[in-house]
Amino acid sequence: MDDVDYVEYEDYAPSNETEIYSNLTQLVTFSTSQSSLTYVLVTTNIIISVVGLGGNSLVIWICGWKMKTTVITTWYISLAISDLLFCVFLPLDVFYMLTSHWPFGQILCKLSSSALFLNMYSSVFLLVLISADRCVMALFPVWSHNHRRVPKAFRVVVLMWILSALLTLPSLIFRKTTVHGSVTQCHTDYGGHSKHKAVALTRFICGFLIPFQIIVSCSLVLGVKLRSLTIKSTKPYKIMAALILSFFFCWVPYHTFVLLELDLKNHSVEVQRTGLRVGTTLAAANSFISPLLYVFIGNDFKRTLRRSLTSGIEEAMAEDFRTGGLSHSKSKSMEVI
Template sequence: MDVEYFDYDNYTADIDSNLTTEGTLNLYSASSSSTYALVAVNIIICVLGLAGNSLVIWICGWKMKTTVITIWYISLAISNFLFCALLPFEVVYMITSHWPFGEGLCKLASSALFLNMHSSVFLLVLISTDRCIMVLFPVWSHNHRKVGKAFGAVILMWVLSAFLTVPSLMYRKTTVHGSVIQCHTDYGVRHKAVVLTRFICGFLIPILMIVFCCSVLAIKLRSLTHKSTKPYKIMAALILSFFACWVPYHTFVLLEIDFKKHNLEVIKTGLKVGATLAAANSFLSPVLYVFIGNDFKKTLRRSLSSRIEDALAEDIRTALR
């Protein structure tokens, strides 16, 4: 079985005192002392994520001129918005330990986190690569860096993200136990392969590509006499926030593969915190657009929508210059 967002499905066939008769340990059972705190945090994530990403979509889609950079940002906002839109179903499941929404929503809601993970990190690869090309090959970039090509890259990104999310859609299912319906994953012997593939393709390789692009940018900018770091602040903040939010989750998922060698309670707690941090990444982007590189009090005195528009417009103007 698999570690999914809101439940821990042990893949071993051995049943011990920590597991139910189905070999499933629900991290977020109603009796858990941490359930209410996690519910509150996820409700905040949902509300802020829906509001903030809606604002970014509205500003980038309707109030600003369509450019390559706005395409990156609006695509990232759409990815985060979709996850936050499905998050309430999982919050209900956290509270009740019962899934009344049917198998279709069981598959979609539980796969939303992985779709968001893949699409977000692939978009960060696109943003990093785009910045790198702009600095290394300014003339070629000016002639070939077009909106249509950016749309094509985003479409390919979504196709690849959906493909890597297919295992979660295929093996996520509902099971009836009396009056209670569980939404869980059963990968069987495929568990280790799925976890490692998800980690390597959806995290390790993209992060290495991002680090390479950022290293090239840092070396190139040092050699420039008149250099400005403004167009790279948002990119750097997005990358760092994604890394900070997802490293704990991947760490404990990898430890869970061979959970018998580790403390089960530590893994359970780590998965709870890791999953919540991973979800928090979905609302951080709008926050970064608003507050990064500016005095906090001065930012609060300005309207939220105009502040985001100014932040992105400044980023675009500097990059174009």
């Protein structure tokens, strides 16, 4: 799922016995701390997987079947699908994190790693679409009313998924499995530092830097425009702001340590390793934050969810009452007989 397992250590060989002893001591301490960290990260990833699968499925159900289909629900359903796909593969990475053994084959090795980056690209591109859409609605309300249509939004989402898939191709190409005795590793082999650098910079620029510049620009324009408008509810804008902030704080640590990895000679390998593991887990956390934001911030979503659950319970009780009444009638008729 991450870049931890293929950091290049060849240039860090000890030069004398004192350095070897010092490195061994540091290695024991590092291994102990890494073991404790592994359990924390595994627990966190299990929570992310469970909440992410349930929460995003709930968002897809509510927005797709219980709410009116609009351009906004189209964006949010796509975002939930992106997060759900990642959460489906996350248990495989949890198993690998615990055992350091990958028994699932090379295809799932490639797909599991690709799921994280597909989620990264699709999420940030959808945030760009949501931000631009809100900005256009505020600046050009008449044009938006006449031209914002669900079929157009759907076509844009399809193009977004195609672009995200193309940018995710390096994970499918360079990810592979290697067998060492009875242990199989799932790792990335770029075959050279130049390819590694090109992929890392592409991910940072296309998956973070440029999209966030667009998002921030749209947010600033929208903020200035909203001051001059009288809006009944600011909840949709609060959701948008929360989604942007959560994506930013979840992905900044990962991209920071990936860029630092390109210059390992000037940084501690242990710190780099730990940073990448923590950064990857924070990136994964972004996939379950979105549904929580809808539940706690979105009034329309909460009302629809409450209404859907209430009607579901009422239907179940009514069915139980009908079944019970039927059984009661049958028993009475048997008594008469």
